[in-house]
Amino acid sequence: MLLLTYRNAIAMKKRFFPLLMELIVLQLFLSGQNVYTPLQNSEFRRIMLSDGLAGSVIYSFLQDRTGNMWIGTGNGLNRYDGYRMHTYKHLKNEAISLSNSRINSIFETKNGDLYIGTDKGLNLYDPESDSFTLLSFTSSYSIKFLLETHTGALWIGTNMGAICYTPQTGNRKHYYQGAKTDSLPGNYISCGITDDEETLYIGTTYYICKKSPGEESFVSMTLPAPTPGRE
Known part of the structure; x- marks a missing residue:
């Protein structure tokens, strides 16, 4: 009898819980309440090319520990301090400029170093001189993503493999x-x-690769091939 009562209680719970949720949603609707009320009075301002945005296509975005907003576009990098928009681009004859103007990734490490991944290499930002240093061993790679481990190692995902x-x-x-x-x-x-x-898990074409701590090699995890026309 006790088992039957318990099963009946579970069945009633499964039956009436969805109904209860529907009634709550209906009540909110009829009373004019909105679960997203905090956003109703929020204001959004569009930042456009006329405001100093380097490009109209945004590839990466980061807020650093000092509050600066870094915006990576297809035509340069922006730093927005809340008042002004600063723009950085590749300048042909300036070694301290960005190595390329397409900004694919922006990453800040635990100790505050800011790395900028471009289509032609990885750059380290120097806030004192407001300049960039190219990591020369990455100059021929398009940088796709950046990740830091607990030991401080930086994983650099590129169009030609991964670099630790x-x-x-x-x-x-x-x-x-x-x-x-x-x-x-x-x-x-x-x-x-x-x-x-x-x-560590990294994404490649058709595969996810896994590397466990202490292991030198990656293990591949096969993904289903995409349906033609739906990649």
């Missing part, structure tokens, strides 16, 4: 398709993430 770079020592290792050891199944690295156990 340690800024403190300058050491680096390049993982790419066709390497004699620790090869990847594809070179276009579009994204990456680490979990709570510091396992």
Whole structure:
């Protein structure tokens, strides 16, 4: 009898809980309430080319620890301090300018270093001189994403594989398709993430690759092939 009563209670809960939720939503609708009320009085201002925005297509965005807004476009980098829009672009004869004007990724490390990934290399920003330094070993790569591990290593996803770079020592290792050891199944690295156990996952064409802590190689996880015309 006790088991029957318990089962009946569970069944009633499953039956009436959706109905209860529908009644709550209906009540909110009839009373004119809105669960997004805090946004009703918010104001959004569009920042346009006429305001100093470097380009109309935005590829990356970041707010740094000092509050500056960094906006990566297809035609340069913007830094917005709340009052003025500062613009940075590649200048042909200036080594301290950006290496390229298409900004694919912007990343701030735990110690405050700001890296700018472009179509032709990775740049480190120097706030004292308001200039950039190109990491020369990345100059021929299009930088797609950046990620920092708990040890301070910087993973750089490119169109030609993934690079693990340690800024403190300058050491680096390049993982790419066709390497004699620790090869990847594809070179276009579009994204990456680490979990709570510091396992690294990176996205390549048709594959997710996993690298566990202490392991040198990636393990490929096959993804379903895309339907033609729906990539």
